[in-house]
Structure formats: structure tokens, C-alpha cells
Amino acid sequence: MNAVRALLLVVAVAATFISAQTNDTRPPIKIGFMVPLSGGNAQNGRDILNGFLMYLDEIGYRAGGRQIELIVEDDEAIPAVGLTKARKLVERDEVHVMAGALLSSTGYALAPYITSMKIPMVYPVVSADDLTQRRRSEWIVRTGWSGSQPNHAFGEYAYQKLGIRSVVTIALDYAFGWESVGGFERTFAAAGGRIRQKLWVPLSAHDFAPYLAQIPRDVDAVYALLLGRTALQFMRQYEEFGLKGRVTLIGGGTTTDEHVLPFMGDEAIGTVTALHYSAALDTPANKAFAATYRARFKKIPSYYSESMYTGGKWLIAAINAIDGRVEDRAALVEALRRVRPSDLPRGPMELDAYGNPIENVYIRRVERVNGELQNTVIDTFPRVSQFWTFDPDRYLSEPLYER
Amino acid sequence: MAEPRATAPDWRLVVAGLGAVFLLAAPPFLSAYWVGLLTQVVILGILAMSLDLLIGYTGLPSLGHAGFFGVAAYGVGILSTTYQAGVVASIAGGFIAGTGLAALLGLIVSHVRDVYFLMITMALGMVLWGLSFRWIPVTGGDNGIAGIPRLETLIGLPATGPIPFYYLALVVFAACIVLMMVLVKSPFGLTLQGIREHEPRMRSLGFNTWLHGYLSYVCAGAFASVAGIMWAYYNGFVSPTYLDLTASSELFLMVTLGGPATLVGPVIGAGAIVILKNVMSAYTARWLLILGIVYIVTILWAPQGLWNLGRHRRS
Amino acid sequence: MTYFVVQSLNGLFSAALLFLIASGLTLAFGVMRIVNIAHGSFYMLGVYVAYTVAARTSSLLAGALLALFVVAIVGFLMQRFFLRRFASQPLAQMMMTMGFALFFRDAALMLWGGDPFTLPTPRWLTGSMEIGDIVFPWYRVFVIVVAALVGVGLWIVNDRTLIGARVRATVDDPEIAAATGINVARLSGGVFAAGAALAAFGGVMGGPILGGYPGMDFELLPLAFVVVIIGGMGSLKGALIGAIVVGMIDNFGKALVPELSYFTLFAPMVLVLALKPTGLYGRA
Secondary structure, three states, X not given: OHHHHHHHHHHHHHHHHHHHHHHOOOXXXXXXXXXXXXXXXXXXXXXXXXXXXXHHHHOOOEEOOEEEEEEEEEOOOOHHHHHHHHHHHHHHOOOOEEXXXXXXXXXXXXXXXXXXXXXXXXXXOOOOHHHHXXXXXXXXXXXXXXXXXXXXXXXXXXXXXXXXXXXXXXXXXXHHHHHHHHHHHHHHHHHOOEEEXXXXXXXXXXXXXXXXXXXOOOOOEEEEEOOHHHHHHHHHHHHHOOOOOOOEEEEEHHHHOOOOHHHOOHHHOOOEEEEOOOOOOOOHHHHHHHXXXXXXXXXXXXHHHHHHHHHHXXXXXXXHHOOOOOOOHHHHHHHHHHOOOOOOOOOOEEEOOOOOEEEEEEEEEEEEEOOEEEEEXXXXXXXXXXXXXOOHHHHHHOOOOOO | OOOOOOOOOOHHHHHHHHHHHHHHHXXXXXXXXXXXXXXXXXXXXXXXXXXXXXXXXXXXXXXXXXHHHHHHHHHHHHHHHHOXXXXXXXXXXXXXXXXXXXXXXXXXXOOOOHHHHHHHHXXXXXXXXXXXXXXXXXXXXXXXXXXXXXXXXXXXXXXXOHHHHHHHXXXXXXXXXXXXXXXXXOHHHHHHHHHHXXXXXXXXXXXXHHHHHHXXXXXXXXXXXXXXXXXXXXXXXXXXXXXXXHHHHHHHHXXXXXXXXXXXXXXXXXXXXXXXXXXXXXXXXXXXXXXXHXXXXXXXXXXXXXXXXXXXXXX | OHHHHHHHHHHHHHXXXXXXXXXXXXXXXXXXXXXXXXXXXXXXXXXXXXXXHHHHHOXXXXXXXXXXXXHHHHHHHHHHHHHHHHOOOHHHHHHXXXXXXHHHHHHHHHHHOOOOEOOOOOHHHOOEEEEOOEEEEHHHHHHHHHHHHHXXXXXXXXXXXXXXXXXXXXXXXXXXXXXXXXXXXXXXXXXXXXXXXXXXXXXXHHHHHHOEOOOHHHHOHHHHHHHXXXXXXXXXXXXXXXXXXXXXXXXXXXXXXXXXXXXXXXXXXXXXXHHOOOOOOXXX
16 A cells, blocks of 8 residues: 555656656746845835735745746845845855845845846835836846825825825935925915924834924824834824814824734724735735735735735846846846736836836725724725826926935 | 964954955855845954954953945935035035034033943934935935945946956955054054953043044045945945934844954954845845844854854953 | 823823833943843843733733743843853843844743733723822832832932942953952842843833733834933933933924824933933943
């Protein structure tokens, strides 16, 4: 009996081996991937990686008739380390294409190297506006978003639909914060709203009391742009200092994103934010994605998780479009800009001529449903461009959003 | 006080000789990636040696030394991109920025000793980091400054790429190590070591110990600036992470693990840390945990640093 | 006026947390001359242990007590087996604590993951004190009171008990203390463990507001050093004054000159050390 089993096993293995042989005359496609996997940003990096792993599993690590080999590196959220790892992936592992990076500083540091090596790269998360605007690279394709993109939509929405007339902003004091607040301010002010005060919080802040005490109670709303543990701390302290229930809280999408939402309490309920994704998005594609992700990783998917599921889908679609001929890098990057895979968790998406997605922006309100906090989608801006309704050339001739 | 003479041919000589031959001859046979790592070792080696002047030879433990490295790098970055300055002006500017800053800050730290020196340099390091992060119109803030041109092209080397840059860095490294060796063997260097061992005695012998400490600080800043200039050209960008507390702490470990007051030891420390980090992180996401354990075990085994193994220095 | 009162109260709250963390650091330094880079790790471990316990027993008190106990043991073992052998080598000791800091940082990430969390606020302390326009959370008032009690307790132990006398003697001069029959090694172990527990306690007390997250170990550490340095290493009174100075400067600095928030904390430390190289209350 055992002998028969062993024989069957050998036959089975041989069969797969042979069939693999006949299909795979070409060596595997190597994808280099980097995110922070150690230090303070490790969990965000892990979420991004998980989304990618999930998609690669779905397609059985095969695309364009070739096997896929994934090489993962830890960029430590330090730009110089990211560059070293990029060199390792390109020069030692000889990857065909790269994906990843979390922080804008890493994104900017990698760009010149990527351009000089002519290696296609997908940025699933890095949101610095200029990466697909004034400082774009033909070799970089962004499948995420630009920082000001959802906020252009949100500024108008806040004035017209939420009836907000005056706002105090409180945001992290670096480019991501400036671009988010800048985008919001531009359309909010154009609609007739007024930004009363802008409070900038250093990234190392943990106690928001010095800032919360400065917020006048007669303002219509507070716009908060925070992420990770700063969002968690802020939300808690906003209630502590008696602002919740008196001043409406709105904000950038990361403030209530699912990477931090499950750790918040009732204090978060009612907060309205804008982003290109919500785990509670009620579409078949997203429901399937969220359910599978949850079953596998025991967590609600965050926008980071979705970023590289979609980024992976995008990349694989491009590889399929050129029948796996990834050695032709120019063809690959051209395909990356051309493909339009459907059924993405976040909804329809295409790339503009600058390599940034045109995608839906969702207005979400935090609610408790079946005992869990979620970002319920209350409105949708379809097909939002990084330039909003402005003329791209004119937009690009103006300076980048600053403090 | 003086280092004991080895009776038998010291293993250190053999290792140093082999290391020198390797650094000189191996790169043409290595992949571009490994040449890149060796370039990092060589540049960070200069930086670690410069800190050794302070920690090892003068007895002044600095936890903000990456500041000068970073400021010089920013000097190069700002001059060569924002102001489109030539290569000589950029390098000179970076060097003057780093060294001048050391000359300035030296005035307020040179009378501080021991753990208080550690703390005042840490605080200054944090201030410099804050400046690089916050002075956005000049430094580009968190995103830093990218687009620094290649040094090989600028100075007209016939070839560009990892190997020419590596040998360029190696020449700078060799010049620095020779200069620093001469410095520590000079009467000035011996006085520094005297201050390290017993400052009141040196003072009663008529030495101006403040001035010696100050000059040592400035020299260390100058060599750190050289490393910073090379680092800016190597990476092609500058970022606040060059001079944060993490960078200064890692640098501190390079010197103390490698062996203070040896110059060669800190280079070994730099090499070990660069190689270990990069090799390990390719295999496991838990490399930081392992690195921590490696540090702990190394200190248990060689509390005076690797290069001082078997030597009985001051108790 | 309202604004000034709220900022001052919050400055006191920051000072309370900083005092809890810095008092352990300054005691360990006074007795052992050790610069403990892993002190922030104790602070972090305290929050994580308390979180694990509180999530299972839904009792913050149980979490706090167990956190104190566990971190004190960790500190004691670290001192006994890794630091004591380098008693007269400050550089080796400091490197050792750096190694442990990296180890703890990644171990915490491995054990607890990288998601941020906050500890629950005890129910009887939720809500805010409201006097006219002044709104200040009760929990923060509680932290100020607790830190004051801890301060008084430490002062009594230090000034009125035999152990305190031994600690003070060792801070003054370890060699003479040893000559008079004080077991400096054992005393150091105890002080180090107590310092670790104080840091953990600071973490737990701050937990409902600041929470726990990877990277928190290195975030408050430089501030704790600033407190200790301004107050003078080894001085409890100095730690108290240093904590109040830093807490106030931090709060008012962030509110009044936000552009300089990266400097307002470290500039005073540089100033103090430049003018008085051993801190306000320190001994050479």
C-alpha cells in the first residue's frame, strides 16, 4: 500500500515537473519588493506586503506564462537604506521590476536611481504630489494616490454638503501634511470657506494638548491629518479636552484608516474623512477582497493592504499584456501605463498621462456596525484626477503646496 | 598608558594586511552590489575613525557625531543642486560647513567631560537634526535633496560607475587613515591620550587641556566632514536621517565594538555592521533582533572592542 | 487666561510622566554611573505587558502591577548577568544597554506586532474637569497626583530609611561606600530594578493617553535624558525640577513657537551644560 502511494507520488511529482517544464522554458520573472519591516513603520510595511502576497497566491505565482519569484527587502523607512536595497535588488538579484516603498522621502531618494537604471517600479503608497507632477519619472508608475488628490474633492464637499464655513486644520508637519491641507484649503476656500488657523504638529508629537487648547470653540469644524499612533492619540485627546460633540471633526483619510481604526473607541464615531478606499466599500470586488484578507490575516484590510493588492494586480496585468517578456523594460513600463484591470477593491481606476491614478474618492463617516468601527461610504466622487478640475499645465506651473 | 608591544607577530597585523589587500584587489572580481557595500564600509570607516579620535584617543564619548557628517553632506547637496556650484566649490563648501560647525560647537562643549559630554553632544545632534528637518527652504525637509551629480564625472575620471567611485573613496580613505595615524602618534596625539588617562595631571604639567580637547573635536569634525562629502556623492541625495540619533548611535557602536583607540578597529566595526545588516536582512525580517544579540554577545566576549581582544588596556 | 491655565496644567502632566521615567534613570546613574540607553525600552515594555494583561483581565490595575513586576525582573536580570561584570567600564555598559535596546525593540515588534493601541482609561476617571472655560481631563489630574505621591515616597525612602542612606552614600562615592560595608553590587541591582519598574510605571500611567506603539522606546528617552541632565545625574530633587522645567518648556514651546518645537527642548540642555557642566544639582 505504502509502495503504491509512494509510486503515485513520484508519478504526480514527475507529471507536474514535466508540465512545468513544457510551459516554462523561460526563467522566472523576478519582482523586487521593499517596504519597512522593522522599526516604527513595520506594521504599515507588513500590511502592504500582505496585500501583495494575497494577490500572488490568487494567481499561483504565475503570469505571462512564467513563474514569479518575489524578493522582499526591508528598507527600514530610511532613504539611504532604501537605495542600498534597490541596488541589491537590481544589481545582485537582477530583478525585472520593482515595487514598494512607504515614505515619500524614500520615494524621492529612489527616483533618480530608478531612472538611471531604467528599471520599472510601482509605487503603491508613496503619495508625494510631485512624484507624478513636477518631478515625475517615466520609469515610475504610481498605483496609489497623490496627497492632495482626495482633499481637492473633500474641500468642496465640506463646504457644499457638510455646510462647513470655517475650519481649523491640525496636521503633521511634513510634506504629506502640507499637501493634504493645501489641497483641502484650495477648493474649500474657492467655494467660499475660511481656514481660521493652521496648526502643525511635529512627527514626534505624542501629546496634543498644547494644540487642542488653541482651537476656538466657535469654529465649524476641525480638519485633522494624522496617521498611525498620532491618529489614535489625537482622537482620544480630542474627546478628553471636550471638543468632541462641540466641534465637528473631519480629516484626511489616514486619520481614520483601518490601520488604526480598530484600536479606537467610540470617540472616533462621526468623523468624516476622504480617501480612495474604504474597507467598508460595498462592492462585490471589495467584499470578496476584505473577507479573504480578514480570514487570512485576522485583520480588517487597511488602505495599505489594498494598495499592493491592487498594485500587484496592476503589475501582473502589465506582465500578462506583454506575454511575460519582462526583459523588454520599455515595453513593460508602457504596459504598466496602458493596462486597466477591472474589479479592483477600490473601484474603477486608470492612469493619467503623468503616471498617477484617476480613481474614485470616497467620503466616509466612522460608524459602529455590528460592534465594529468602520468607514461607511456616504458619498462618492467618481474618477478624480490628481489635478482635480484644474488644467494640468496651469496646475504644474504653480508651486507645490507648502505650509 | 602606552599600548603594549606585541611579543609574537600579532594577529592584528595579519588581519589588517589581508584586509588591505582585499580592499585594494577584490572589487574588480565582485558584483556591483558588493562593491557598493564596500564603498559604504570605506566611507563609514572614515567616519568611525574620526569618532575614534574623540572616544578612543581623547576620552570624549560623543553621541552627536553624525551631525558634522550630515552637515557636510548637506553642504554638498545644497551647493551642487540649488546653487549649481562646481565640484571644487561644493566640496570646499561641505568641508567648511562641517568643520566650521565643529569649531563653533567645540567652544561650548570642550570643557564638558564624561557622561555630560555624551549628553551635550546628543542634544546638539538633536538640534542639528531638527534644523535639517525644519529648515525646509534650504534643506528640503523630510524629503531631503536629490539630484547630486556623480563625482567621477565631475572630476573627469575616464570611467564612471561603482568601481571608479569605490577606488576614489579608497584613496580618500587611505589619505585619512594615514593622516589620523600621524596625528595620534604626534606629540599632540600623545597629549590627548594623556588627558584621557589623567586630565588633572596633564593640566598640572602645564598642558592646556581645554585647547587640546577643542582641537581634537575640530579634527574629528573635519574628518567626519570628509566622510559626509563622500556619502553625499555616493548616495546622490541627502536626508535628515544622515544625522539623526539612530545614525549617531550606530556610529558609536561601530567605534566601541570595533575597539576604541585603535583607528583600525572602528573600520572593522563599520565593516561588520554594514555587512551584517545587509546580509542578514536578505534572509530574515528579524535581523534587528539578531543584531541586538550579536552586539550583546560581542560585548561579553570583547568588552574593549574586537581589535583590542587579548590586549590588556587600562582597567 | 484660560489658555494659560490649561497649558500650565498640561505642563504639569508632562512633568509628572517625565518625572516617573527620569527618576529611575537618574537613580541608576547615581549609583552605577551607567547611561542606560535601554531605559526607554523599560517604559515601552511596561505599556505592552500592561496591555496584554488588561486585555485578558480587563483590569488596568492588574496590568499595572504585573507590568511593574515583570519589568523589574527584566531589569534585575539585565543588571545581574550583563551589566554588573562591567562595573567600572562605563563604555562597555552603555554599549550593552544599546544592544539590549535594539533587542527589546524588535522583540516587542515580534511579540506584539506593530499596531498602535491605547490602554483603557479607568471608568471612574473618564470625563473632564470643567471650571468656566477651563477643560482639563480628570485622568491627567490623577497622573499628576500619583506622580506627586511617588515623588514623596521616593523622597522618604531616600532621606529617611537605611536603604536610602546607603543609596545616597553610594551616589556620593561608590568606593568609600563599599569600604564602609555597603554591598554596592547588590544595591545596584535593586536600584536598577526599581528604576526599570518606575519607567514601566510611567509607561502604564501614560498608556491611556499616549498608548503603546513601536518606536516609543526612543521617543521619550532623549527627553528623560534632558530632565536628568538639567537636574543633575543622581539627584531626585534635580529630576523633579528638571521634569517641571522640561514639561513647561515643551508645552508652552509647542504652543507659542511651533516652528522651533524641535529645538525648545534641547536648547535649554545645551545651555545648562555649557554654563554648568554637571547640571544644576549634579556633582562632578
